[in-house]
Amino acid sequence: xxxxxxxxxxxxxGLFSRIQAILxxxxxxxxxxxxxxxxxxxxxxxxxxxRIVTDWDTGRITRHLINIHGYGLVVxxxxxxxxxxxxxxxxxxxxxxxxxxxxxFDSYFISTLxxxxxxxxxxxxxFKMYWYTLFMRLANYLNVETGNWSDIIKxxxxxxxxxxxxxxxxxxxxxxxxxxQPFYSGAFRLAQETGVPIVPxxxxxxxxxxxxxxxxxxxxxxxxxxxxPVDPAEYQGKTGLAELRNEVKKRLAEKLEQMRGVTDGx
Numbered sequence: 001x002x003x004x005x006x007x008x009x010x011x012x013x014g015l016f017s018r019i020q021a022i023l024x025x026x027x028x029x030x031x032x033x034x035x036x037x038x039x040x041x042x043x044x045x046x047x048x049x050x051r052i053v054t055d056w057d058t059g060r061i062t063r064h065l066i067n068i069h070g071y072g073l074v075v076x077x078x079x080x081x082x083x084x085x086x087x088x089x090x091x092x093x094x095x096x097x098x099x100x101x102x103x104x105f106d107s108y109f110i111s112t113l114x115x116x117x118x119x120x121x122x123x124x125x126x127f128k129m130y131w132y133t134l135f136m137r138l139a140n141y142l143n144v145e146t147g148n149w150s151d152i153i154k155x156x157x158x159x160x161x162x163x164x165x166x167x168x169x170x171x172x173x174x175x176x177x178x179x180x181q182p183f184y185s186g187a188f189r190l191a192q193e194t195g196v197p198i199v200p201x202x203x204x205x206x207x208x209x210x211x212x213x214x215x216x217x218x219x220x221x222x223x224x225x226x227x228x229p230v231d232p233a234e235y236q237g238k239t240g241l242a243e244l245r246n247e248v249k250k251r252l253a254e255k256l257e258q259m260r261g262v263t264d265g266x
Contacts, residue, residue: 020219024080028217031076039069043135060117060162062139067118070111080219081209087226088114094160095199095229098187100180100252101169103206109224110167110201117164119155121186123172142166144186153193160196170245174212178260180253188245191232200227200248202255223259227251 043065050061074083093115099106110118121142127133140159142152156166168187175181191198202225209220230251235244 017219020080021217024077024217024219027079028076032073035069035072035076039065058138059119059140060164062135063118064116066135066139067111067116070108073105073108074112077209077217080217082221083109083112084221084223085112085225086223088112090228091115091199091226092197092229093163093165094196095165096187096191096194096196097165097167097199097201098170098248098252099167099201099203100256101171101174102178102203103174103210103212105206105210106169106174106203109203109206109222112224115165117159117162119159119164119166121152121166121168144168144184153190156190157194160194166190170248175207176212178207180249180256183245183249185241185245188232188235188241188248191230191244192235192241195232197229197231198244198248199229200252200255201225202227202252202259204256204260225255225259227255 046065047058047061050056050064054061056064091113097118099110107120119140119142120136121144123145124143126141127136127143140155142155144152159166166187170183170187171181172184173181187198190196203222205220205222208218209222210217228251230244230248232244235241235247
């Protein structure tokens, strides 16, 4: 009798979860289309208003509008996707943020941080998304795959001088199994050359919400945690670069293990 009742409860829970997922998708995608369309149409007016009421340059205005866009998408899924942020108040800028990569939705949850002036360092392919390309270029987003390193350093140095932030996905691509992939060295080389500290971020459950290669959203509880900064001054030279990269990866792996109860391979 107890076994039969337990099976019915599991079946009911599974049915409820499937219904929630269907409702989430039926709600989100029409709203996303309207939000993107409205944002594109309203952007010239927003630029003009922001220019009048602030002293910001074009890049910062664009980054603020992108932040609002991303936060709007997070709000849209919030009836079915819970969110928890940890350690946000302790972030000191300028800084270089590095975050693990699980889902296309990761970048939208970055908008929940309590500041908006963040330049994303990404590969070449996001610049091919025609509905975002213009905004990415106006926001001074960095193409770290094919871009010139001296130009990247120049942009980052100017950003840091204004107390801004540059964010990297050091794995380069979304993880297919949830484990940390090998890290590229761009963020760590930038830290060495500028002396700006690295702030690791851990994100979980976005791959449950929207797995790589899929379009069907699922209810989830997403967590984003800010870790203590890592000072690049303690890691010098070529060996220091590898040590810095490995130290940050180790801290991320340990935090991810703590957050979701599984062990990431090195």
